């Protein structure tokens with residue numbers, strides 16, 4: 197492991213087996229004896245705490261022996277050890293950085309996951325959960341040698357309970373399959389990342405994923421009722437409850453968005469919604485991004501809450517039209533805005549009128565309306581295929597994910613354009629405009645000398661811009677290893693220290709997805725330096 201312990205590391209201890217939410221609560225949050233220093237899993241090499249005595253380094257892992265033990269737990273097809281097959285797991289959707297894992301396993305049941313984590317716990321082996329590998333922040337990769345536990349063979353729908361509007365699935369189930377399983381009965385699952393035809397529900401939970409419809413209906417955490425989770429010591433527990441509201445501390449909420457650092461979700465109960473009676477989609481085109489952003493501001497100021505409100509710039513429009521082989525979007529537009537409105541028929545009719553008026557006031561040249569399912573799907577198809585379309589034109593991209601207040605959209609869009617020119621790198625914008633969640637896509641050709649460094653610097657500048665505008669370094673793609681060095685731009689040392697305490701309550705040994713989310717001294721010199729100066733964080737061991 198790369199990380200470095202700090203002086204007097206604080207440990208909360210996970211007690212033994214727990215099988216219900218109440219047990220999970222008491223076992224997780226019982227402080228260990230006098231918050232004593234815990235044995236560190238890490239090797240002390242970084243600048244974070246040069247004054248503290250170096251802890252015993254973890255002995256090297258005998259991967260051949262671990263593979264043999266995994267084979268005793270799983271069927272033969274559940275162990276991937278051949279070099280050429282391991283290469284398929286060396287990155288996620290963020291292809292800028294690659295690390296080949298030493299071993300990958302494909303469990304099929306909760307019991308197998310628990311046995312694997314007990315093995316990891318006993319042998320001190322770090323592990324990384326992996327769903328479909330579409331994450332965009334380097335979360336599902338083994339940056340330091342770790343067992344990759346992929347859920348791609350855990351794809352069963354376990355239970356459909358329509359009277360209570362819920363469905364329970366294994367974590368490897370693909371997002372769009374959930375809606376497919378219940379659409380015939382007039383239900384659907386609301387969170388719909390643009391990657392929904394490939395990403396897994398387990399990955400969605402870990403990233404607290406959003407999507408087009410999250411503006412009105414909320415992100416993943418608003419739709420997960422209960423989870424079966426295997427903790428890093430192999431304990432199987434339950435977080436949350438099938439009921440909408442219960443009085444205990446919300447550990448379900450703590451787990452959602454924790455990016456694989458607290459354990460592995462093995463069964464997830466999701467909330468289902470009734471399909472709306474009426475849906476309509478508007479497509480408005482503008483001669484500038486600022487005008488489109490102004491329309492977003494106008495629509496929300498009018499009191500309309502669209503189901504989705506998405507924006508695309510000229511680069512995306514050109515790429516999509518080319519990709520679809522049609523002039524689906526006006527070719528000479530500088531920006532298009534897609535607005536979906538849903539609800540009762542009368543409600544949609546009023547909202548349509550108001551939204552059209554606000555688009556025109558902001559300078560829309562045309563406003564096109566689609567009511568039929570087929571026409572709506574056609575308008576959305578371009579948005580949903582925008583990233584693939586750009587991928588055909590530019591071999592490499594770095595998709596940034598930041599948030600700004602909606603009111604800051606026009607200024608921030610202009611500033612991103614200026615940064616793009618300054619760095620000499622094209623930036624395409626396709627994003628969830630309704631909730632201010634930007635996705636600037638920095639386009640480049642890998643192999644151009646020094647380009648990757650410039651791409652990362654430009655990405656960092658865009659995030660600084662977001663923070664300066666009162667926003668955030670991530671809206672939905674998570675922190676992973678890509679943005680961990682920016683965490684202390686947003687959070688004070690005390691905040692980070694508190695987050696580490698929570699993490700340690702679940703995972704005292706630091707085995708689950710090490711090196712992710714938090715700044716590490718080896719990779720984030722600047723953060724580590726600041727941390728050394730802050731006693732509060734220096735007291736907490738960093739995984």
Ligand SMILES: Cc1cc2nc3c(=O)[nH]c(=O)nc-3n(C[C@H](O)[C@H](O)[C@H](O)COP(=O)(O)OP(=O)(O)OC[C@H]3O[C@@H](n4cnc5c(N)ncnc54)[C@H](O)[C@@H]3O)c2cc1C
Nearest residue numbers: 327328329330331335390396398399402405406456461672
């Ligand atoms: C073209 C494209 C469009 C995208 N659009 C969106 C979008 O609109 N909205 C959005 O939010 N994201 C989007 N994403 C990002 C990505 O699809 C999501 O983050 C998705 O939730 C990742 O799911 P996955 O199964 O691929 O997870 P992975 O990439 O495999 O893993 C992601 C993280 O989840 C952890 N993890 C995986 N399974 C489990 C589990 N069972 N238990 C605990 N931890 C687990 C991993 O350790 C890792 O940290 C997009 C990605 C692409 C490539």
